[in-house]
Amino acid sequence: MSVTSSIVETSTRRPVTVFMFTLALCLFGFVLLGRLGLTLLPDLSYPTLTIRTDYAGAAPSEIENLITKPIEESIGVVKNLREVRSVSKAGQSDVLLEFNWGTDMGLAGLDVREKLDIVRLPLDVPRPSLLRFNPSLAPIVRLSMSRNNTSNSLSDSELIALRRLAEDEIKRRLESIEGVAAVKVSGGLEDEVQVLVDQEKLSQINLSIEQVANRLKAENVNLSGGRLDEGSQQFLVRTINQYQSVDEIANSIITSVDGRKVYLRDIAVVQQNYKEREAITRIDGVEAVEIAIYKEGDANTVSVSETLRKRLEYIEKNLDEEIELKELYNQSDFIQSAIDEVLLNALIGGILAMLVLYLFLRNFKSTLIISLAIPISVIISFNLMYGFNITLNMMSLGGLALAVGLLVDNAIVVLENIAKKKEQGLDDVTAAREGTIEVAGAIFAATLTTIAVFLPLVFVEGIAGQLFSDQALTVTFALIISLLMAITVIPMISAFGARKGFSSIEPNDVVVDKRPLWRKVLTFPFRLLFILIPMFILTIAISFFQTTSRILGFLMKFLVVPFNAFYSGIENIYSRLLPWSLKHKAAVLIIALSAFSSTWLVLQKIGVELIPSLSQGELLVELKAPAGTPLKDTDELMIQANTIIRNISEIERTYSVAGTGNRLDSSPEKGGENRGELNIVIKKPLSEEKEKRVINELRKSLEVLPGIEVKIDKPALFTFKTPLEVEISGYNLAKLKEQNDRLVKLMAENDRFGDVKSTIQQGHPEVQIEFDHEKAAFLGLNVPEVAKQVVSQIRGTVATKYAFRDRKIDVLVRVNEEQRSSVEDIRRLIVNPTSEKPITLEAIADVKVAVGPNEINRISQERVAIISANLNYGDLGEAASVLQSMVDELPSVPGVEVNVAGQNEEMKVSFDSLKIALGLAIFLVYLVMASQFESLLHPFVILFSVPLAMVGAVYALFITGSTISVVVFIGLIMLAGIVVNNAIVLIDKINQLRKAGSAKYAAIVEAGSARLRPIVMTTLTTALGMLPLALGLGEGAEIRAPMAITVIGGLLVSTLLTLVVIPVLYSLFDRKD
Template identity: 55%
Template structure:
């Protein structure tokens, strides 16, 4: 092979090429982004439209339905979901994976621009879901409990905390590189409130709209242009902005009958605070949260490190009575997870090299093969940088998976070089011929492994997005390992032959530089000789034990192989029986979508009855927090009542009656202790009336609840009735927990129904009356008041919503400019009523969603039991029910991966058929895949690991890995038969010759994956199932391959041996 000839002849060129790859790879590594996950593009988009004051039913008919009909026809829209709630419509579009969301956003906006919605509705907003929308850090600003000087009262404290967070912290942190935004939540936000006396306005014949307009017109600074007088130019400005609250009170509202009416005559002006949207607490103490969001392409770890440096400076300037706490830091988990993957890769590489030394008992040969690992890994970093792949747990997991396989090609090449040398060939010739002889098999085995990752592009759903980086990194590493095996390994193996410089005739003494280089090389040689001597002394007992085991196996194997060839049919039947028996265990494994991460944290989402005020939501959290305050296993609790303005807030489940309570366990807490804390919290929440809750743990991926049932139809009452029946049946089973439903009636409303005839007789317009009601109750932001370089809203209204009653609404004056004031109750029926809190729709049909967690067992078994409940529930005409949630995504992913597995096997067959120029031999080799499934299933069963997407990826990898040993074995059998050796003798001879490289490649790959299979550290749950699957499948397939594949080959290959003229032996 010409590449091998070049490698052995131009050693300096290969060495310089290797140095260049290592150098550029290290530079690429320093510039790679570090993130938790690959760059995901979640194909969802939310269309949010607001119509203030509209009830859910009106929102559905006026906003949601028209929007659904308009955007539902857009290309690649897979599903349309919507939630209609008071004053707001959210239509969620789910696109097919791989959709260009920028183009989809343009298409959606075009449809919305031509849509005719009510004039009162606001412009529809497009919200993109991005997993990086979660803040990289959360900080809490609280009052220092140890401070000597305390705030006078709670209002002053919360205002001061919010003010300092916005004026100092937010500004300082947002200026840090890579920080996109800092969102504050909690505390009290300043607001100037003007509470108008509507009776006084009526007496003066003024309206609240007049007051709002006058305030807006009085608070203004304008530029009047420029004026030149002589040689001087002046800038003309009108200065009339309010400087303090007293100026607002002294503002002139009107002149009534020659009397000037000041603001203080008709309203109370006070410095208050806006209506609260969220209450945040840390360990029960009210706080102000700062959520720090990074730019889309920023390095999470670097952004967090810069923030931490800023915080060190900020803490020195904090007021004595304030304290800043870090309650969440995503970079910590990322750093730890990546560190664990790196450690697993390093330990795997060391174990692989150790196995090589045990087999070869030669430090030089071990070093030569071991060089394939660092060179291939560093080369992979170069390809990752050029492909814009970040360092994340998936890409690094791919490198860790490939560590043990990186030496496979080098093992086969070097082992054959050593075999040629033992046959008496000179070192240089042995390097060339030994490498060339196995080059085809090595290339084919690499291509079969790489081929199984190509179909990953056809995996739909989240699995395809997540494992794309892993597939590419494994591919890059294996390609580099192939290049190393065919260039660097022959070059290093040929070093010391002396043949390259045999024709040198120059007798002049070498130059000083040459002597210096020679001295450095001799020192390196002595250093490595010393290392080899130390290794030999330290590892001698292990080598002795290992060699004893290997030699015993080498003595037994030829006899066992000969026995199996004599009883080929029996061997095949036994193998088939083992396969069938193992496959019977598959239903007992259970199934899940993605393994659940253990991060020492959990949360509970709480939902109170609709209409529950924010204070009630907060009180429910305080009840739970008090139960945990004495628990030493809990390090920190953090609660958010309401939603606030957090960017990561769920656009569908939000409002004052919702909240989230998070618990961080103390270091060293076990999973059992965590479950005990959850059960304690569950008992507290169960006694709270009308509270629905759902426990969960932080996940790397955004998925819905494990189990969801969609009850669809049109009649809301029938949907609610069926939902209640299913919910009660689920509650009767011990398998389901945290059951909740979206069917919520009883949303309290004050309905104002106008008497249009009565209003018309009085000369009133219903639209004007409705607007006046809004102005009096909700109020209008008249202007913004500048204080300390901050803009503070000035709110004008007549009703203090925190103290008002229905009677105040009844007495609202609807014609303040008239001589005869008319109260609202004179022209409208004002009554208390209730309606649906929200109306959910899926694919333009009304639905109720019942969600639940699993108390025990796997997702597949729970879905089967839930389907039984649905089947036994009587459904009225027009009502349907189906299981969705993670189970739906799991089934779709499994179907997609089954197709991917079949496509991978087909590609492997194509590669092998091209190599062997045979249709039968590839089929024989493919039988290693079902043999590998035996080990994979047994490994999952013994370790109690359910089948999930990660384990299935391991099965797909096995399809490309396990065939390598059989390829090497069959390739040598064919070469021996071409040389004239009889079939049975060729099989036995090939088995003896390939036993050592097959065992070496198997053990290096297996031990390289062992640290990942053990599963220590953060994020191990995502890596362990794959490693367990590959290890189990590889070990079993290797043992069975050495016996079963030769027997099958002997049965299926009927071609007579070819005896070349003058040649009777391979040797």
């Protein structure tokens, strides 16, 4: 007895065992469903680590040579490292490490830290910090904190209080949440104790800014003096010397001159004020504090957001009623909505598939038995998804939704064969056993052909591999489980009607009850109860089943009659079409060949992109004023832009940030105050057309702002590059800029490209100090020491921390504002305050105003200029071709190389590997079929259904206006495994009839007529199961719809042509009669 026969035999003989085992797997599936992670898509962002190093006062070129290069050289040998990018800015170095998918980031982090420990950096450079996220990604949650008052502005004291609360209460409690990488607070006013020194008075007592700062630091300290034992009492000895007030700081003794004490108040103004503002945040035009939460690179967005919301609920309970904490944006809302839409589509698809089954079978019981395959297969699949660490995402759930129609195919075949056996006079148990065993081999082969297309997964690279893997595995799991369902649960239910009980005791066996009479009497009521309760429940269940059947049967009559007429028409047409086709083979083949050939013309008109863009209902508008624009002017610009934008009717809410705000990739010293960001929330319902319309209106509306660069983008869900990027590499920055400017001009003149930006931008205006080393040496001055003096006087030095209301406030020491407010003031700074004769900066240095470099980008340890652009119209493939022609027309510059990159580069890698995967999938399907038929010819004939399916897929994409993307390619690979099943059923029946003695022509005609019904049934169940996905409704539809459209279009056209073309090809190729 074969394994399959043994399984079927057990299922019919021991139904309780099968039922309990199935129930247990379903229960485990339900439990594990709650433990599966929830994401929008499989992780499409490469795992990243960022090495950030701050070096105050250093220019970009110094940062590059002293910090960035040594770090790049050191970490270049880290395992699984995919790409190294870096940005050297004024005062900061960021080295971004991208790792291959599947890398253990814990071990990778240890490896990177080990390499950093041996890097030789300047002694005064702080230790590099390692961030487990990409700082260029948008935060997953944005919060606003404001006061519930009627005024349109907040006072300084209110802004300080809000900032304190955000820093002390909100930030601290959110940073401890697992998966949160960083919490950044922006807006409001931040406390600071300012010590504003008069440099002339300081020079008179021969002290420097550093000495004053060191004195304050030494005064503000608590120390432990050990322990004192006096008799039986033990004391701790401590020196209490921390500042208790600002006045105490002002009364600090700095030095003595001629026996007279010099207090800090004698040479400086000491005041509690606020730091220089880095950002001004406004919610609908009113100032507020913004809190941005960033997640770790490999953290789950939804689970982190859920934990954040629970923590925020607790925090809000403890806030004053006047404080309003509002969620501005939560990335998980979009993800949750998209996942809910997939689940709803799968449910509707399942109902439609059941409806088709009922219309064909016209038997509610049979429909219900077959339909059980859908929920049971899906629920049990959750066990395997958990074991393989697959999250619930649009691809995995979309795979289950696409497979809804396929899951019933095996059950249909088994149940129909069992029904035929019953018609032949066999009892229920025997019919169930023999009917299942007879078709087990066929359904195993059919399932294997569908699964085989997913095996080339291992050869798929890039984003396609990440997208494909979850869907491939979930579909495979569901189909395998549906196969097991077909050979266990279906025969068990079919045989159940003949079973009168579940005991294995034979009728002639006699069981003697030896219990005493009194025990029998006492236990009789309980025994009766245990009999009556199950009978009552069973009676209710049967009554409900029968009532439901009658109601549904009555309702379905209105559909059954027109459906019968429709299907009878199909049968009549096909009964005449098939004989005609066999007599006019040439005409049929010419029509099929013409249809296939026409697809190549249609393909040229279909756009190409990497992955469809998702409409999230939010847009980011980045405004950039001329370099050097102060924060106050940028804020006025943001108010003006916000007023203009609010006139657009489809915008629900706006919030703006002037300055660096919550951007973690901004330079700490420059490039921030002239930048602003407007976040725009679009009114629901969302659609791609509405989003494009709003973007166009925004561009037109903001044109009235003179001299302002505008870039419109969407919140980044993944670390995708922009659609188009050009990397110009070379060492010479002047030559890079020359080639960069040429290409930027060409792209800006072409209206196809929008938001053209380059990393080589207009530099920031700066005061440059060039020292005369000879003069400095003659006057006995050390240039590095003088440079530190200048930095301390202008930017200041944080001397110590002042304990204020359980918080630590910076005490900043620097020259007062009147002595550093202009370039002339900088020239008159005293650079030798500890000497008797003061020397000003202009005596040893040339102080001039110039434009300095902005930043230096590097990729794979080579300098690059990166030009990025979005598309105003057209598709990515066409735009990449236009851009490549522009690059080819550029004059050659020695030492400079130009390469078109961005999403186009990733698209090429993904498409090339998908083409190979598609070819391998078709080959594997052929292998499975050849093994099944023990023939090389018949599988070859069946494979013609694949190009026929491509005809339907291409025309479906063209008619619906969809583009060819990675998602569509995945649909084509799925299609290759699905469409051959109809041809397999048809060819298999022809072979059976010919073995029974029928002539070739008669066998083909009879097989076509006999297999029309199951072929149409399985095609409609599969197509209608995917129909809700193809309609493209709800969040995330941009990704779901193209795949479903591809499969439905290919399946419907392939079925139509298979019923005609495959018989014609069979009659031509198979010469035996």
